[in-house]
Amino acid sequence: MGCGRVGSTLAVSLEKRGHSVAIIDANSDSFRRLPSDFDGQQVTGLGFDRDALRQAGIEDAHGFAAVSSGDNSNIIAARVVRDTFGVKNVVARIYDSERAGIFNRLGIDTVTPVTWSADQMLRELIAHGPHVEHTDSRYGVTLVWVDIDESWYGMDVANIQRITDSRVAYIGRNNEALFPQPDTILQDGDDLWLLVSQQRTHAVQRIMNHEVQEEHR
Template sequence: MRVIIAGCGRVGATLAVQLVAEGNDVRLIDRSGRARRRLPAGFPGRFHEGNGYSRTVLEAAGIEHADAFVAVTSGDNSNIVSARTAKETYRVPIVLARIYDPGRADLYRELGIPTIAGVRWTVHQIHRMLLHRHLTPELAFGNGETLLVRSQLPGYLTGRHLIECEVDGEIRVVEITRAGRSIVPAHSTLAERGDLVTFAVAATSLGRLRGFLDKELGT
């Protein structure tokens, strides 16, 4: 996945390091060249100096082939302009923006741009929305360390005990919606085709859950 991050502050730099460690192609944009110092030595991603809403800078960063754009500068105005440019001009599939003024949330919503607020859990939220967007979040606890997510079960699990989906200390099955009715599963409950399952999962284990749900029969 090619991800362009506008803003190399604490959030942008932390997110970039996490994404490149997972094998993603990351390009950072910041108006201050000194922001590069927040990146570790040997950081494999690219850094571009300039404004995140400048088309010249965006194109130099490869936005025409980007899979995602994240605006996490220190200003709401810069974030909304750059996010809107990425979404409307370059048709980037995934566009996310950090917001500082909750009063502007409706504006972002009208533009179809998901927003992330707060400080401590911003990186976790953006990371989840980028890489685990098919796991629909229902609720987050604490600072986003534990999540409730829902997903259809893959066909290969039909007839198996739902407890097989669990990992001690990481993933728990807490609810099933079956034929329009919600039930709390017992240890002996078997999965049925079409089950919509709610998982309590550690944010750091979303990749493990995704891999489990994407697993094909016999692999």
């Protein structure tokens, strides 16, 4: 739902990957954003209108993306698709991050452009992370790549997890992903990805890019 810049780009990308696509928009002029060779179905109507959804083939759909410019429209459409038509794979774009968290807890996956853009800008502006790779707002868990002070090299995973109150997701070593055991030793040159609670991302990064405290050695 929504044939703006995001919706049209998403529709074209899905079609290029071999998926059949239908796109709904209340303004038929919006379909001009689609390339002339776009083969997907174009339905003029409201994305939360059941007739428009049926015309777009919602009863056979494997996924639904609500990416109109309005939070309320996206939320309503996502809930209609999930609750009325039983589509489980539903994603809604929500600008209000507080509301996004609520709907995540209700089982509707959300993308928050403002928060995502801010995270990306911070990643480019600040050399020392935390570099957020993924956040699951529903459960308050974040996957981060952390900058490591050299004093941490030689420490095992069990102690890293204990000190940072996190979980080591994987280690990048020699261009390969290593899924470590508790006794795996962090080596010079390793990259480290941690799973941490969302509110502790900055605290964990501060711990990791400073020298290991003497009492933890």
